[in-house]
Structures are given as C-alpha cells and as structure tokens.
Amino acid sequence: MIRVLVAKPGLDGHDRGAKVIARALRDAGMEVVYTGLHQTPEQVAEAALQEDVQVVALSILSGAHPTLVPRIAGLLQQNGQGDVLLLLGGIVPEQDVASMLDAGVSRVFGPGTDTRDIVRYIQERVGDS
Amino acid sequence: MTGGPTLGAEVLAGQRRAVSRALTVVERGGPEAEALLQTLLPHTGHAHVVGITGAPGVGKSTLVDGLALAARGQGQTAGIIAVDPSSPFTGGAILGDRIRMQDATMDPGVFMRSLASRGQTGGLSRAAAASLTVLDASGFDWVLVETVGAGQSEIEIMALAESVMVVLAPGLGDDIQAIKAGILEIADLFVVNKADRPGADASVRELRAMLRLAADPPPWMPPIVTTVAAERRGLDQILAELARHRAFLEETGRRADRRTHQVETLVRQAVWDAVARRLAAAREDPGWARALTAVAAGTRDATGLADQVLRGAGGMGDGIH
Ligand SMILES: Nc1nc2c(ncn2[C@@H]2O[C@H](COP(=O)(O)OP(=O)(O)OP(=O)(O)O)[C@@H](O)[C@H]2O)c(=O)[nH]1
Ligand SMILES: [Mg+2]
Numbered sequence: 001m002i003r004v005l006v007a008k009p010g011l012d013g014h015d016r017g018a019k020v021i022a023r024a025l026r027d028a029g030m031e032v033v034y035t036g037l038h039q040t041p042e043q044v045a046e047a048a049l050q051e052d053v054q055v056v057a058l059s060i061l062s063g064a065h066p067t068l069v070p071r072i073a074g075l076l077q078q079n080g081q082g083d084v085l086l087l088l089g090g091i092v093p094e095q096d097v098a099s100m101l102d103a104g105v106s107r108v109f110g111p112g113t114d115t116r117d118i119v120r121y122i123q124e125r126v127g128d129s
Numbered sequence: 130m131t132g133g134p135t136l137g138a139e140v141l142a143g144q145r146r147a148v149s150r151a152l153t154v155v156e157r158g159g160p161e162a163e164a165l166l167q168t169l170l171p172h173t174g175h176a177h178v179v180g181i182t183g184a185p186g187v188g189k190s191t192l193v194d195g196l197a198l199a200a201r202g203q204g205q206t207a208g209i210i211a212v213d214p215s216s217p218f219t220g221g222a223i224l225g226d227r228i229r230m231q232d233a234t235m236d237p238g239v240f241m242r243s244l245a246s247r248g249q250t251g252g253l254s255r256a257a258a259a260s261l262t263v264l265d266a267s268g269f270d271w272v273l274v275e276t277v278g279a280g281q282s283e284i285e286i287m288a289l290a291e292s293v294m295v296v297l298a299p300g301l302g303d304d305i306q307a308i309k310a311g312i313l314e315i316a317d318l319f320v321v322n323k324a325d326r327p328g329a330d331a332s333v334r335e336l337r338a339m340l341r342l343a344a345d346p347p348p349w350m351p352p353i354v355t356t357v358a359a360e361r362r363g364l365d366q367i368l369a370e371l372a373r374h375r376a377f378l379e380e381t382g383r384r385a386d387r388r389t390h391q392v393e394t395l396v397r398q399a400v401w402d403a404v405a406r407r408l409a410a411a412r413e414d415p416g417w418a419r420a421l422t423a424v425a426a427g428t429r430d431a432t433g434l435a436d437q438v439l440r441g442a443g444g445m446g447d448g449i450h
Contacts, residue, residue, distance in 0.1 A: 001157075001220075001245075001247075022223055023223070025221065026216060026219065026221035026222060026223050027216075027219050027221060028219065028221060029219045029220045029221045030221050031215075031221060031222045031224060031243075031245045032221070032222065032223050032224065033224045033227060033243050034223055034224065034225050034227075034228065035227045035228060035231075036225075036227075036228035036231070042235065043231065043234075043235060046234065046235060047227060047234070049145060049146060049149055050145070050149055050234065050240055050241055050242055051149070051224075051227075051242060051243060052149040052150060052152065052153045052242075079146065080146050
C-alpha cells in the first residue's frame with residue numbers, strides 16, 4: 001500500500017489544487033494523509049514521521065518554496081526519512097526548478113499537470129508493499 | 130530497513146521512528162508482524178485505551194486533540210489512532226483527521242497515526258488491535274482510538290477499548306433514536322459536544338431519559354459530559370470520568386476482559402491468515418483442478434479436501450485415480 005502525505009506549507013489560503021491531487025491519488029488506490037492549510041515545515045516533517053509515508057507531496061502557491069522546501073527536506077533527512085519521495089506542485093518559476101531538485105525534490109509538477117502523470121510517477125518510483 | 134528484534138526493542142524504548150515503522154509492519158500483517166507483536170505483548174497493559182466514536186462531524190478529532198493536550202497538562206502522554214474508511218472500489222483512502230489535531234500532534238508526548246479500514250473481513254479490528262498493542266507497549270499513558278459511525282467493524286474496534294466514549298452534537302442528524310442501534314449499548318461515557326450551539330440541553334435531557342429506560346440499573350451508569358471541544362472546555366472533566374471508569378473496571382475485575390478480548394482478536398486473525406496461506410498454497414498445487422473435478426463428479430468429498438487443505442498437505446490430486 002502506497003501512503004502519501006499531501007501537505008500545504010506556507011501562508012497561501014487555497015487548497016483546491018491539493019485536494020484535487022489527494023482525490024486523484026486516492027482514486028489510484030493510495031492512502032492519502034491530508035493535513036490542511038498553513039503547515040509549518042516542522043508540522044509537515046512530523047506528520048511524515050508519524051504516518052510513515054513513502055511520499056510527501058507539497059503544494060505551494062505562495063512563492064515561499066525557496067525557504068520552505070529546503071527546510072522540509074532537511075527535517076525529513078534529520079528524522080531518518082531522507083529516502084522519502086519528495087514532490088513539489090504549485091507555482092514554481094522555471095528558474096527555481098534546479099535549486100528545488102538540488103534541495104531534494106524528485107520532481108516539480110507545474111500548474112495544469114495531468115494528475116495521471118503524478119499517479120504514474122509515484123507508482124514507478126515507489127514499490128508497492 | 131531493519132525489522133526484527135531491534136525494532137521491538139526500539140518500540141519498547143519509545144523511539145518515535147520505530148513506533149511508526151512498527152505500526153506499518155503490524156498493519157501489513159504476516160510473519161514479521163506476528164513476531165513483533167510477540168515481543169511487544171508482554172509489555173502491554175499500562176495504557177488506558179479509550180474508544181471515541183460518533184457520527185461524522187460531531188467533533189471527535191477536535192476532542193481527541195484537546196484530550197491529548199489535557200493529558201499532557203497532567204504530565205501524561207497519549208498515542209492516537211484515527212480510523213477512516215477505504216474506498217471499496219479502489220482501496221484508496223483520504224485520511225483527514227490530522228487536520229483537527231494540529232496542536233497535540235506537535236507535542237513530543239503525543240503520537241498520532243491515521244489508519245485506513247482497508248476493507249478485509251476482520252482485518253480492521255486486527256489492524257486496530259495490533260496498533261493498540263504497539264502504542265501501549267511503547268509506553269503511552271493514554272491510547273485514544275477514533276472511529277466514525279456504527280458499522281460492525283467500528284463496534285468491533287470499540288470492543289477493544291476499555292472505555293468507550295460516544296460523542297453527539299446537537300442538530301447533526303444524530304438524534305438519539307438514530308444512533309441507538311448498537312452504539313448506545315457500548316457507551317461508557319456520553320459526550321454532548323458543541324454545547325455552544327442551541328439544542329445541547331435538549332440532547333442531554335433526551336439521553337438521560339433514554340438511560341433511565343433501562344429496566345435494571347446497570348452496574349455502571351454512563352455519565353454525560355457536555356463540552357465545547359473547539360474552545361477546549363469540558364476536557365478535564367472527561368479525563369476525570371474516564372479515570373473513574375477505569376477504577377470501576379479494576380475494582381470489578383472487568384479490566385482483564387478487555388485484554389483477553391484484544392488477544393483473542395489477534396489470535397483469531399492469525400488463524401485466518403494461516404488458513405488463507407494454506408488455501409493459496411493448495412490452489413497453486415498442480416493437483417488442485419483434478420481434485421475439484423473429483424469433488425464435482427462425486428468421487429471425492431468436499432470436506433475431505435478441505436481437511437487436506439487445512440493440514441497443509443500437498444498432492445491435492447492424489448486422492449483420485
Ligand atoms: N461550534 C463548535 N464547533 C466544533 C466544536 N468542536 C468541533 N467543532 C467543529 O466541528 C467540525 C468537525 O470537527 P471534527 O473534529 O473534524 O469532527 P469529527 O467528528 O472528527 O469528524 P469526522 O472525522 O469527519 O467524522 C470542525 O469544523 C470543528 O471545528 C465545538 O465544540 N463547537
Ligand atoms: Mg475526525
């Protein structure tokens with residue numbers, strides 16, 4: 001069973017996109033822990049730890065990804081969860097993608113991504129157990 | 130990832146990452162899970178296991194969040210399991226209880242895990258019993274289990290708890306008639322939440338009237354507590370009533386029953402798992418199709434074949450010529 005944490009760190013107040021992803025992953029047979037809006041990096045990492053997820057999917061629309069993402073990746077690492085598949089969706093300018101990948105993100109999904117691509121990406125990377 | 134004896138030792142030492150891994154292992158089931166539970170079972174019995182159930186949206190998660198914090202305020206720790214249904218079609222689930230547990234779950238003395246029902250017969254209560262065992266063995270003072278509604282599997286889970294708390298809220302389609310079947314009987318404590326809303330007093334009156342209908346006064350009369358979970362009001366009173374209920378269970382020797390029941394659930398599921406494995410092996414047997422044909426032709430009886438499957442004996446086709 002693939003377990004995914006869908007998290008919305010930062011201050012933006014729209015979680016429609018995150019909910020669409022959560023439903024698509026559920027419909028693909030995954031267990032999706034959804035934690036709601038305004039998560040701090042500490043809350044995201046702690047939820048990933050307690051829920052023992054293999055995937056953390058972040059949705060960030062606020063433009064705060066340069067500070068939030070490295071912090072979350074660092075905390076996952078620190079908790080012994082450096083092997084978690086870290087995905088980033090939302091609004092990430094092209095020129096930021098490389099630094100996000102450097103920070104530990106496996107893949108950035110831009111606006112308008114077909115949810116089936118995300119499902120397939122996760123299924124390919126995470127062995128079902 | 131390391132499992133085995135070290136994982137058990139780390140759980141007993143209360144290491145959070147180990148507790149989390151162990152929950153995954155026991156939820157999956159199978160030999161590794163059984164070995165781990167074997168290690169942990171002798172170390173259980175400390176936690177006060179509380180079941181929290183009620184209709185969708187009455188405020189169960191908000192209450193659990195507040196109860197865990199109230200327990201922390203008294204210097205105690207709390208492990209939490211929140212169960213949500215899996216989709217019967219895809220097997221997937223959205224587990225959303227954490228949304229209302231943001232405060233408690235950041236406390237180092239609290240650990241919260243979402244559990245999907247995963248749909249197998251008896252599988253949910255097995256997973257719940259095993260998860261309770263992990264949290265109890267890792268040393269939490271309280272283990273709080275949230276489930277929605279009153280299906281058969283929810284009632285089975287509540288049977289694993291020592292104290293069952295049924296939560297109502299005024300004006301939420303949960304008029305007392307509707308929840309009567311099955312759930313009222315198992316309540317040790319009623320909570321009327323959202324007492325900031327109109328109608329809470331009426332709910333309390335209705336409940337009182339209903340409890341008085343019981344012919345013989347029960348040995349334990351479930352108390353009714355009103356709360357405003359969203360403002361953290363009434364939570365210490367719940368903890369006090371739960372402590373009083375536990376004292377009652379201990380004085381009357383009923384506490385041991387819960388443990389017996391929990392262990393029975395684990396054993397029962399181990400039996401089902403073993404049967405399922407033997408059946409799967411039999412169906413892989415090259416003689417299986419021939420054996421079935423023989424049963425259909427009446428040259429071999431079904432019970433005899435079933436016995437052979439249960440014994441784990443191979444050579445399914447050997448009984449015929
Ligand atoms: N007015 C009021 N609202 C409350 C109170 N407690 C909880 N709520 C609100 O009720 C809604 C549902 O709360 P939850 O704690 O998620 O309820 P639940 O029973 O766990 O819901 P499910 O897990 O979906 O069945 C939320 O919007 C809470 O903020 C209360 O005491 N008063
Ligand atoms: Mg809930």
